[in-house]
């Protein structure tokens with residue numbers, strides 16, 4: 121299959137092109153599109169065959185459910201039967217935006233979207249291309265991140281092409297995504313609500329609106345059975361290159377690892393005291409949002425260089441860095 125790449129750099133032609141993509145989605149095609157977090161791989165959520173093609177294209181395990189994307193909050197009704205007061209409060213405050221809510225699934229939604237489970241994850245993305253596309257398609261859009269299963273998510277159309285080229289019908293290219301990490305996933309089908317995946321919308325912001333929620337920061341490898349969310353597998357969002365986090369960060373380890381001609385890429389936390397010759401050094405921002413926005417692009421870039429090892433300075437241990445720590449832990453997990 122040839123993957124058509126459509127650049128949306130011209131305001132006059134963009135609307136027409138997005139409508140073409142929407143028609144393709146309605147007919148069962150797979151279209152990758154930008155959201156504010158990462159690129160998504162979209163299919164008509166009401167078409168079980170189309171959703172089945174997502175699992176094939178990504179090599180996604182059948183037990184991993186997919187987030188449904190909508191263009192207005194009212195569309196939740198098409199896919200979920202519950203809408204608790206907490207959902208109303210959170211959607212009112214954070215939608216459109218990087219917060220995914222897990223609700224009780226509607227019988228109208230093909231079970232494959234939910235991997236056969238009783239719930240469905242829903243979000244309304246804050247990206248004009250995504251919103252126009254979903255609205256024009258006229259159906260809810262199932263969309264996991266647009267990457268082969270287990271790989272680092274795509275924050276540019278080039279990343280999507282590299283990972284899924286030849287396996288999907290179209291990529292809508294609107295440049296780099298802003299947030300850079302996948303959405304926060306909050307399960308409202310349990311009491312108290314549980315944070316399944318940390319993201320840009322923080323635990324503190326959520327708790328300010330709805331009170332205490334359950335959460336646990338995974339340390340080390342998690343067991344793979346009975347996970348609340350299969351996307352929470354220990355190893356995920358991972359470069360092909362062996363990746364290691366160092367805590368506390370220190371020049372000595374970088375020096376050691378780069379001995380004997382070993383080619384090392386280093387995501388340094390801020391400007392290092394010293395540059396080490398031969399080490400590909402990336403100076404990462406020291407604000408969590410800026411760091412998140414750059415992380416995947418840097419991992420993709422270093423991964424493409426065929427290095428022996430990627431080393432990442434471990435970021436601070438406070439709540440602000442929860443989502444970044446979560447992704448780094450998975451990127452450097454070994455199975």
Ligand code: TXA
Nearest residue numbers: 157159160185186239240241264265302303349350351
């Ligand atoms: O920012 C995002 O969320 C991006 C963009 C494209 O919207 N999407 C994304 O999808 O990251 P994906 O499939 O790569 O990750 C979705 C996560 C997975 O961990 C999955 O297991 C979990 O959400 N999930 C989906 N449906 C669920 C459900 N019904 N119950 C629990 N977890 C669910």
Ligand code: MG
Nearest residue numbers: 264265266273
């Ligand atoms: Mg993903």
